[in-house]
Ligand SMILES: Nc1ncnc2c1ncn2[C@@H]1O[C@H](COP(=O)(O)OP(=O)(O)O)[C@@H](O)[C@H]1O
């Protein structure tokens with residue numbers, strides 16, 4: 319049995335025209351690190367608030383250990399919560415802040431000091447007990463908030479964009495600390511972020527949210543290597559896309575198969591089809607390729623890949639460990655060249671063709687097995 323089960327959960331806010339959470343079905347396993355990832359407004363915070371008990375569901379049921387938690391108030395759900403803003407009490411010391419959930423739960427005073435010390439040790443802040451929040455850096459304040467969420471040994475720790483106010487270096491440091499805590503404590507963690515690299519760093523599984531629904535729930539690697547649809551392909555990692563029509567009908571079965579597709583300008587491409595249903599000829603499809611799978615050459619002859627698209631180099635950006643090439647595809651747009659899609663490629667410095675200049679014609683090559691068709 320899963321630790322948490324959402325079953326057909328809906329949330330409509332008063333006056334809201336659409337459901338903030340729209341028929342959500344989600345199981346959270348004991349001990350896992352699950353991240354809710356999605357753009358702003360996709361229902362991540364609402365989902366977390368429903369779980370913590372700060373908002374009530376409009377329909378559906380949420381179960382903890384198989385029992386509905388609808389009538390349980392937040393402090394009886396045994397969940398620690400960390401918010402984006404540190405939400406520490408400014409007039410209390412660090413130790414008093416961390417002790418707060420214990421006094422609310424009527425833990426005997428004789429046990430409080432030891433538990434507070436242990437929780438602060440977990441986040442390496444045992445020497446800061448007498449400071450006030452205003453005397454701490456942002457990262458330290460968020461570690462206090464984390465200690466406060468852990469101090470009563472909750473079954474679940476819920477975190478809503480806890481690192482988004484920190485600068486990049488500190489954020490990455492905190493990600494490693496949170497990973498370590500998850501490993502050491504074995505506590506179930508549910509983490510909300512809109513940052514795909516943060517989700518990939520932290521999570522056992524990621525639920526990709528869009529408009530109150532889950533588009534795909536899988537491990538970070540599976541989401542990246544086998545996205546279920548264009549939304550997931552575009553949200554996790556970079557992605558190039560082009561509209562095509564299917565030339566040879568593909569009946570792929572459970573295994574991936576190669577199919578022929580045609581671009582709007584009539585150019586043939588070979589692509590990989592993973593769909594389990596048979597697709598008839600002339601089906602409109604989207605072909606996707608990640609930028610790291612593109613090769614760039616000045617002429618077709620320079621590329622060994624079966625597929626080639628012609629483009630015009632729009633920009634060439636040095637990004638340290640790789641070059642980022644931006645090219646506008648030729649002969650694709652219906653209403654003039656400005657409508658043609660822009661693709662970009664990540665090219666390692668050693669593979670960059672000599673003498674590339676912006677404005678020049680280039681060929682973008684890729685292998686069928688590096689594509690997806692949706
Ligand atoms: N208290 C509220 N009252 C009305 N609408 C809300 C409230 N909170 C969130 N919403 C709406 O619900 C949707 C989902 O919001 P939210 O769960 O905060 O998304 P996310 O955390 O992914 O950014 C959005 O359209 C948002 O405007």
Ligand SMILES: [Mg+2]
Pocket residue numbers: 359362363364
């Ligand atoms: Mg939010």
